[in-house]
Amino acid sequence: MKTFALLLAATSAVSAHYTLPTVNGAPAWSAVRQAKNWQNNGFVGDVTSSDIRCNQLSPGNETVAVAAGSSVKVNVNPNAYHPGPFQSYLAKVPEGQDVNKWDPTGAVWFRIYAEQPKFGSQLTWLNAANYDVKIPPCIPAGRYLMRNEHIGLHVAQSPGGAQFYLSCAQIDVVGGGSQTPTDLAAFPGAYRASDPGILININYPVPTSYVNPGPATFVC
Numbered sequence: 001m002k003t004f005a006l007l008l009a010a011t012s013a014v015s016a017h018y019t020l021p022t023v024n025g026a027p028a029w030s031a032v033r034q035a036k037n038w039q040n041n042g043f044v045g046d047v048t049s050s051d052i053r054c055n056q057l058s059p060g061n062e063t064v065a066v067a068a069g070s071s072v073k074v075n076v077n078p079n080a081y082h083p084g085p086f087q088s089y090l091a092k093v094p095e096g097q098d099v100n101k102w103d104p105t106g107a108v109w110f111r112i113y114a115e116q117p118k119f120g121s122q123l124t125w126l127n128a129a130n131y132d133v134k135i136p137p138c139i140p141a142g143r144y145l146m147r148n149e150h151i152g153l154h155v156a157q158s159p160g161g162a163q164f165y166l167s168c169a170q171i172d173v174v175g176g177g178s179q180t181p182t183d184l185a186a187f188p189g190a191y192r193a194s195d196p197g198i199l200i201n202i203n204y205p206v207p208t209s210y211v212n213p214g215p216a217t218f219v220c
């Protein structure tokens, strides 16, 4: 009986977590590099860990073509249950590198989306199952890694309490322009555990502003 109760407890804990297994409806973990949490739905808690980059278990094996200026539909399975922001970054795969295997170390990431909450008697977030993220129309065509994350802030009042759910998708940007993205950041490196958008009590007092962690969002 004791074992059974423990199993039940473990199951309900898992169901509160989530993965980001696909973009634009591709088969799970094909155009999205398989993440370490694919079975247990767990989170990354240490922003200084290399897991904060892509939480990667295995390379990808597909890319999804997307026109510059159009949107990518990022799936969160079953949904981004916890209160907190959704954010997206891109990194251009260098010429001569294999999109399935390139390890995006160093300051190669620029942010393209950072969700802000609605303010009131509590913070209100999208908590969606799908996020439509617009690819900037001016960036050069080519292959990119797209790092998508949702940050759970429900116990973020303690250092290390924020929960990062993330994965990296492989996209092929078609069209585009010739602008060079700015404010490049590295993972790890872009975040500190003490950042005001990471170490935060969202319940009391209820914040009247929210500072997304990471670099400025690049806009064309």
Ligand SMILES: [Cu+2]
Residues within 6 Å of the ligand: 016, 017, 018, 082, 152
């Ligand atoms: Cu959870």
